[in-house]
Amino acid sequence: MKxxxxxxxxxxxxxxxxxxxxxxxxxxxxxQVDCRYHFTEKTGDAETLARQLKPEEVGLLAVIGGxxxxxxxxxxxxxGEYPLALIPAGTGNDFxxxxxxxxxxxxxxxMLAGTPQMVDYxxxxxxxxxxxxxxxxxxxxxxxxxxxxxxxxxxxxxxLSLIKQVLRLETYQYQLTWDDGAYQGPGQLLALCNGAYxxxxxxxxxxxxxxxxxxxxxxxxxxxxxxxxxLFPTVFIGKHLRFKEILYCQTGRVTLTVQGQACAMxxxxxxxxxxxxxxxxxxxxxxLMMPGKSI
Numbered sequence: 001m002k003x004x005x006x007x008x009x010x011x012x013x014x015x016x017x018x019x020x021x022x023x024x025x026x027x028x029x030x031x032q033v034d035c036r037y038h039f040t041e042k043t044g045d046a047e048t049l050a051r052q053l054k055p056e057e058v059g060l061l062a063v064i065g066g067x068x069x070x071x072x073x074x075x076x077x078x079x080g081e082y083p084l085a086l087i088p089a090g091t092g093n094d095f096x097x098x099x100x101x102x103x104x105x106x107x108x109x110x111m112l113a114g115t116p117q118m119v120d121y122x123x124x125x126x127x128x129x130x131x132x133x134x135x136x137x138x139x140x141x142x143x144x145x146x147x148x149x150x151x152x153x154x155x156x157x158x159x160l161s162l163i164k165q166v167l168r169l170e171t172y173q174y175q176l177t178w179d180d181g182a183y184q185g186p187g188q189l190l191a192l193c194n195g196a197y198x199x200x201x202x203x204x205x206x207x208x209x210x211x212x213x214x215x216x217x218x219x220x221x222x223x224x225x226x227x228x229x230x231l232f233p234t235v236f237i238g239k240h241l242r243f244k245e246i247l248y249c250q251t252g253r254v255t256l257t258v259q260g261q262a263c264a265m266x267x268x269x270x271x272x273x274x275x276x277x278x279x280x281x282x283x284x285x286x287x288l289m290m291p292g293k294s295i
Contacts, residue, residue, distance in 0.1 A: 004059060004060050007064070008038065046065065046072035067131050067269045074121060079128075097201065133277075137228075166229060172186065172259070210288075215250070215251055253278075
């Protein structure tokens with residue numbers, strides 16, 4: 001393999017990134033595969049490192065980290081100019097879960113012998129996302145989980161964060177439009193997904209596909225605290241769509257305005273504040289290494 005570059009977030013997964021990099025480097029050395037490793041030190045470094053790579057000097061770019069690191073690389077790389085391989089080392093590893101990549105060795109074998117495929121990604125307010133964008137309860141949970149990161153295992157953090165934020169439950173006023181519909185009214189959570197999973201294994205958009213040229217939209221209309229806690233376990237298996245408070249559709253474009261103050265919004269695990277967004281799918285432009293046969 002020629003011109004293999006690897007961007008490494010050594011702090012991903014509470015230090016798991018560094019361990020995975022060492023295992024991967026030894027594994028590749030035994031197979032006489034040379035790669036050049038680029039290490040991040042702080043937030044934003046992965047995007048900067050990806051942007052500094054010259055496309056003509058890259059045969060393949062691999063990323064060791066979690067969904068947040070993948071997001072940075074997506075926003076810095078020359079998309080479509082070379083294949084991208086993902087090595088899971090984060091807390092949730094939700095995007096890799098959809099690909100069927102559950103450990104670093106499977107990921108490295110996919111990097112070496114997988115199938116490159118042109119897949120979709122999303123854009124919100126001129127920033128790209130690989131897996132999902134969300135606001136409302138979900139973003140509040142993710143923000144709390146980020147504060148508690150390192151104290152508990154990944155799934156435990158999300159469950160404890162959910163309980164805390166459900167007790168503080170807020171309802172937002174949304175003005176929402178999509179390709180063939182609109183909604184104006186109260187809501188507690190909105191997710192736009194390219195992938196199916198987020199939050200450490202929750203299958204929030206069970207119909208999502210990386211090759212359908214669509215984003216999946218999941219809106220939670222107002223629900224009682226008790227009913228949300230009843231709904232929560234069903235999200236892990238994608239059975240929450242049966243609740244009447246769920247609005248679900250697939251679309252190429254979305255606009256959203258949140259009435260009142262800006263609220264937390266979550267893009268691939270990174271939190272920021274917004275009041276208004278314009279989102280769209282970018283279809284079939286990302287060259288991604290897939291395990292086995294293409295999807």
